[in-house]
Amino acid sequence: MNSKRSAGLALMIGAATAMTPAAQAQDFAADLEKEQTGDLDPLVVQGEETPVKVGDVQVKADELENTIATDLNDVFKSTPGVTVNGGRAQAQQVFINGLESNLSNVTIDGAVQGNISHHTGPLSIEPELIKQVNVFTGAGNALEGLGALNGSLQFETKNAFDLIKEGKEYYGLTKGTYFSNGEGYRLSQTFAARLGEDWALMISGGFTDRDDYEDGNGDTVDLTEYSSENILLKLSGRLDGGHSLDIGFEHLNSDTFAYDRLNVTEDFLTASGRPTGVLQRNDIGRDSFTVNYGYDPGNNPWINLKANTYYTAQDYSRETTGDSAQLETFGFSIRNTSEFSEVFSSTYGVDVKSTESDVTSSSYGVTNANEEEFSYGFFMQNDWQIHRMFALSFGGRFDVYDFEDIAGTQLDSSEFSPNVSLAFKPVEELTFTAGYAEAYRGVGIREAFFPTVKPAGLDGENADTFKITAAYERDGFFADASYFDQSIENYIYPVGGAASYGDVTNDGYEARAGYQKDGYVFSLSVTDNSPEVEGYDYPDDIGMVVAGRQWIAQASYSPEDTGITFGGNIEYREDVEEVAFGSFPAVAGKESYVLVNAFVRWDVEQVEGLSLTLNVDNLFDEQYQDHTIFTSSGFASPGREFRVGASYEF
Template sequence: MKQNHYKRNAILAGLSFVGLSGLANAQEEEEIIQLDPYEVKAESEPGDLAMDALQIERLQANDLAELFSNQSTLSVGGGSAVAQKIYVRGFEDTMLNVTIDGAQQIGELYHHQGRLQLEPEFIKTIDLDAGAGAATSGAGALTGSMRVTLKDAFDMLGEERVGAFVKTSYGFNGEDSYKLVGSAYGKLTDSIGLIATYSHAEGEDYADGNGDIVTPTAYNHARGYVKLNGTGATQNWSLAYEALEDTGTYYERPHMIGFNAAYVLSDHEMNRETLTFNHQLDAGDGVLDLNSTLYWTQSDYSNHRNTTGALYGRGEFESLGFDIRNNMISENNGLTFGIDYREDKSDSEQNATPPTFWGTSTQSATVFGIYAQDDWQATEVITLSAGLRYDNYERVSEEGVAAGASNESDGFSPNASVTWQATEDLSFRAGYSRAFRGITIREAFFSALYVHDGDLSPEKADNIEFGFAWEKDGTFLRGTVYTQDIENYIDAEYSGGEVWGYWRNVGTAEVDGYELELGQHYEKGFVSVGVWNADNSFNDEALTDANLGLGTSIGRTWNAKANYFLSDYNVDLGLFARYVESEENAIAADAPDKPSYFVTDLFASWSPVENDALTLSASIKNVFDEFYYDHGTYGYNARVGSYIGFPARGREISLTASYKF
């Protein structure tokens, strides 16, 4: 396999130098306080999502579906772990800016599998801003941004200087699964902490709601990370390295069953490595609050046929980038401004087509941005927000398919909103935003098949939202209505000529939708019920499962959540319920509707010792053993007249034990 690695030693040396500089500065500070360089909202705005470590722990999640499926505006389909894709308001995560400790996760490796690798055990917070939004969301955030922050040693330690955490879980479904987690952490000094965590998970083929074994869905996950961080009176810094390796045997199209004899079982591997340095310098004067991120990330995949060992497809993305921003805060104004830059490389090969069209591709791309976002408290009841970012994109095909073809594009992404605090308890918000995404590297696999001819227009997403939020004495009601269109959407288009096809601007995607949530917080728990719906279309026709990379149609979804803590017994109880209404399937005139389904999950945890060192947990997911195809899963295929995606997992009972030393 051809490699396009950056000089890792140089990167490591550079990060180490900056990290040691921050360490030295932190040690010089006499007053030690712990600051958080990331804003974590106590209550998310209407249409957005904020999750903390406790919420994630309650979910007892092992994959993306278990992490996100019960959240408003989100859907996760695919069945097996490797195939899971996240949909935000019906649009696929290929248009969502995702960062992990500030490191951008770019591109798509292969359209028949999931794009993102996230390990729930490592995560401290998740913040989602749905829809094109603030200038600080990053370049090309057509459908919003998701920011994931990893835990550090101080998150795990109390007054102790060192500690450890071990966890084991076993899932009873189909041919069963298990997971082992080990973590060690400590304070090197009063202000410097180190954590190292490893997670190993294996699962055999699962059973669906009818009790039938769904194959091939087995997986093997080996994942770990190390994070060194320091805190001081004016500075925070962290240096983190994360590595994930996911393997399994699937069909060449991992999100589909073996519906065609031409698709054989293949050994599949997917990896990600991310190295990130974050630094915050806050002088405390409202003028200098400088936040810097430097990162390197690499992701790759490969499929080799079991029958011959021959390559079906492989691809690799590699990115090096930085983001530097400053926050200025006065009595009634907050201004954030900065610059960001990213350099991407891709290397891919596909032998999936007839040999005439086999190909390779090597590409490089850059994106440079400059941005500003301002929040102004104009009056006691009116807050105005406005922002603007400028981005410049360059892309070139260096070798292989379309060698020599290049694109350059630049554009602006403005936004503005107004919030009216009508009463102490009630606020209204209206906003408009545009996101610009220039021509860059899209998908590794298709890049070795479809040709760039240099004639593409950049994509532009316009988003209009109206929302309200009311909260009084623990009771809350939040809602959002929105409309968005994505112009000049770029996709691979089959031509059937001398070349397989071209990258083209193929049309306009649109979505109209709403979200509503009503709930109550209690001293020892909460309860809420919500509903969301997104009507997605492409060129005035409803989205279908065939719109890979863009999105699909999902039925109106109702979510219910409840949690209660029995303090006398140190028992935490939780319930999640989701009802998805049936949805018309426009993939073919005679296609059956996507059926409705109702899924209930129950959770419980018990800490039997006073210091909560030991925790015993249990969950029953899909309590009523519902058989269904998640609407985010590739389901019915018109050509073969049957379902070719994976049905969802049936009832699973999981038992977990963890101990914190």
């Protein structure tokens, strides 16, 4: 560890997040344990009524239902600091504070997700099945997992116990949605049933079919039609003695017609002299098998065990040319929390992951290329309530990476990553924190579809993040602000992962204020960040994006005893001044835009279990492009879209 990174361990005073009314009743030490050392405040998007972490930037518990979320853009469109590029659903990529999610540890029910191709989306998830999403930004605490240079993105799907109401033996949900823009539909069916006192089973499936959508000018955006299917099966047990078990299988597949680059238009390729490739059917899919076990006896402060194991197979194939890439990941993690006293606890354990990629690509002259990566890490995170007003969290992890490239070159590395944070709470309504954390990712598989020979001396990447935050909450009013400064040393360019592009630097801020009481919710947030690679000519490029300052205003109201909720949000994205460079004009400036979205949901009292939803995205038909690195070459974003949904619970 170099002196610069070691010096960063000096503790600095700062500030933390606001408390929700429910959180004020909690013990402060428990709050700190949830705080996650050294992270920027985690963002939580919830699909149902579950406890939320203190001070999280959050979407309402039923937000995903209210807006009939159908893709990643819908999931995160009200979440400050998270940007999802536009265009076809199969090419959507998530950027967290300007850095792509491939720099984070991304998991779905604990199963680690990899990156197939930078021209396709790395994430396959069905929003309808999401229970909760946690986004921890920046190099984080020891619990964030392997390779968490920019924190972690954690998806959790629903299980039968989340759906079956107390005293009931079964649950059913039938849903249908109509889309006006890119005329299409989605149908889904979910069943859940108790299998005795301790076990329950959930089965869910859905199918979506959509045509090409129109942009804000009313022009059809060619090659944006697609169809998709998903299946989720989960067997869950809640057993005596504090044991819990969830065994899940998930299948997703989406197909669309496209040229070689799913996120680049044909017109741009032709005008710039690049080959388009063959127009053909492209399939993107994922199959995952997960087992999650928990043991909390309740009367033993030394044991609170969580363990999971998983197998994930991600696939990308082109029907005509036969190009294909597969990314298989197997792994497990075990962690236990021990309370040594009322004021001190430790969480410790091990992560293990094995990943293998196979690619056949006649378009790029690659035949049956294979890369293998094996990594593991030991970690410990400690939480210490020093005083009524002070709490300290500190820990670290030691990670080891073994990698073999397509030529048989072996690259091994290991490193220790520490973290520390201090929280100061002078009064119940006000909290201050400061934190510093480091993370390490060794040389490994960066992108399955573009394997390369790695130089023998290539080193891994080191990240560090310093954060300060301040927050206040009282009588329904809340306000918080944070500032972060992060860097990634020896950033490895993600396409091929064969060369270092120098150091990434990124700093930014986020501020939020609002009011929540008596069915009313109002909030206004602003966020900005500026990632860059020192000495590199492009203002942004693959792996990061300068998206510009973002303002989000949100409001909703639920009149008592009506079953109706209505609201919406306004997003204003400021412009970004950039100059195209050389022969690769992927960056050509980004124009500002304003989006207005609205929804109304009615839980029909006269028909128990029936809910009707109307959602309008881009109400005023704004012509725009989401701010991504492919602004000059990517697809225009959709114009106004009505979504009409009906669901029936039984």
